[in-house]
Amino acid sequence: MKFSIKSVNPEKQRSACLVVGIFEPRRLTDAAKAMDKLAEGYISTLLRNGDMEGKAGTTLMLHKVPNTLCERILLVGLGKEKELGDKEYRDSIRAAFKVLNGTGAADAAVFLNDVSVNNRDIAWKVSQTAIVAMESIYRFDQLKSKAEEKKPHLRKVTLGVLNGLQPELAAGEEALQQGLAIADGMKLAKDLGNLAPNLCTPTYLAEQARDIAKAHKLKVTVLEQKDMEKLGMGALLAVARGSRQPAKLIALEYWGGAEKEKPVVLVGKGITFDTGGISLKPAAEMDEMKYDMCGAASVLGTLTAVAKLGLPVNLIGIIPTTENMPGGNATRPGDVITSMSGQTIEILNTDAEGRLILCDALTYAERYQPEAIVDIATLTGACVIALGHVASGLLSNDDGLAAELLGAAERAADPAWRLPLWDEYQEQLKSNFADMANIGGRAAGTITAACFLSRFTKKYRWAHLDIAGTAWKSGKEKGATGRPIPLLTQFIIGRALKTSPADLKRND
Structure with a gap:
């Protein structure tokens, strides 16, 4: 069209x-x-x-x-x-x-x-x-x-x-290109989310990232198990232990801004299928756990939109991806693992796996000396209970970054709502046997999940988007929605508008 x-x-x-x-x-x-x-x-x-x-x-x-x-x-x-x-x-x-x-x-x-x-x-x-x-x-x-x-x-x-003036038409033309780029990114994300989990594996996501990198002249890096072992990514690899599908950590780099400009990093949860592991989920609607990689899909979709628009920004996408399966080698409740940051984690529930792969990816992101990091994840059912299917949950350690994201959400008509990230909630993650537990109980589940991630983001400005209620629809219209690509792309567009066009290094 x-x-x-x-x-x-x-x-x-x-x-x-x-x-x-x-x-x-x-x-x-x-x-x-x-x-x-x-x-x-x-x-x-x-x-x-x-x-x-x-x-x-x-x-x-x-x-x-x-x-x-x-x-x-x-x-x-x-x-x-x-x-x-x-x-x-x-x-x-x-x-x-x-x-x-x-x-x-x-x-x-x-x-x-x-x-x-x-x-x-x-x-x-x-x-x-x-x-x-x-x-x-x-x-x-x-x-x-x-x-x-x-x-x-x-x-x-x-x-x-009607009676359009040239400035108005010019603004409309630019907005049209932005809308079409966002729509292209959403289509990519929806296709990936809707694809069957026996086809959309971590290896497939890595192949898609390579295709995007080739099409838009981006730099791509794919870490294999041995690479992650050398880096000490014990949390991500702990989740992957029960699956025959090899885990990957994908990094896509778009350098459209000034050489000295620090990049924004998007980190997307890429659990291509989530059984819950040893803490097995109920059978009903487990097929929808193929959508547990929608955070990863939103990162790929946003990078595609940004690259199509040629925005003058530096943007990195990082995707930790694996399946979460039960098996003879799977991580058990009670296990203690060591993350890439060196912090130890007691596993109380293997179905709280998304935060485990994200925490190592958030530590890996430090090498880019980011201006800010936003992670995107279908992280908690508690967020669906709190906000339904209308707004994504937003938590952040920086008020300015949170305000920027909320402004982008409002502009994009892709709603988000900020939840508190107070120190008092950190108490729920205490463990007798490790630095922290991977869950904090039923109360305030979305907040304690973000509290967990916050322990790995103390070196930079960070925000977390919980899209468990907005990334897909259930029932008769079951399918991926492509959210929050409008929010994320608008966030990057907003940053591009603040960037001087001088001394930009393009991807060509």
Whole structure:
């Protein structure tokens, strides 16, 4: 699907389908008014007759509207004008593209970017339109023997702007490219998350990282077991002991900023399947544990988006990846292991494995002398209980970094919520036999998991995103969501905007 943005009057636009908005109750947007005037009141007459109220997310397709140059006009409900916020706007865009994809229209002109969304500029609306539109055509059917028949679908989308000035159009064009890059990163992450765990192994993730590095001229390093043994990564290797699949530690380096600029490091949890190990999970819904590598997928997706945009930043992605399986050689509850940092850990529950692979990756990241580190992990079921499937959990040892991430989350419409990281919670990790235990009990499980990680991040600014509730959906719509790639990419875009273009070293 190809996108473009241009300043054009809707009544002069030739298109297989032209999309305009309707506010509740039966109020036409400026673009809809222009089309109604051209059609000599045809649209307003339909609304008065009760064909549509304008409720958010509702649609009405009109064919052969008098005097118009388009084959169809799609009316999209936007709800009450004063209440049009992020959710209502995105829902309306989603509804529009659901209908468009079900028609034979090969192209469409969408005039929904001029409506006023609370505290949002045209760049935000354009970016969100691109992301939602690309999400609407996402399918994962490559593992089916017979793919479902594909109906004719959109090949070209024009985002129309009424009376657009050059600065506004330029901002819209930049936002469009950002939205499409984010959508590409999300597609990659969703494909990896949805892939069966017998196919998406640690070795496969390493191969994908090499392919991304080749496509975007990045540096890639893949550590094998013997390399990790030399570095003393006892925590990561302890998780891998029960699996026949070899563990990997993947590092991707994007150097788009100044040579002396310290990089931001993203660390993604890459458990390609999590049985719980000896502390075996219940059988129900265990198939969804293939999504325990969505943190790793989000790192690969974000690096892809950043590389496509050519942002003037230095960015490192680190992915510790393994399976967590039971077996004769698997780590047991009661074992004491030594992490790369030298700190010892008593294993009380082998199903709290994500923090073990992350802690060694966080120590490994020190070699890059990072400006900041953000780790991303489907870490705790407790986060789902606390925040549901709406917001990712955010914990940090630095208020400025936390504020930066929350700002990016708000801008990207990819919500996060900060939880406390107080010293009082560290008490729950006390062990009689090691420096710390790997769990702190049922109470405040998301916080104590972050407290565990914080013990390995004292040398730099660090934040932790718990995406257990946001990385995938269960039930009828089961599948990876691609979150929090919008948040992470917006975070990096924000940093790029603060960077001087002088003396930059590009990846070419």
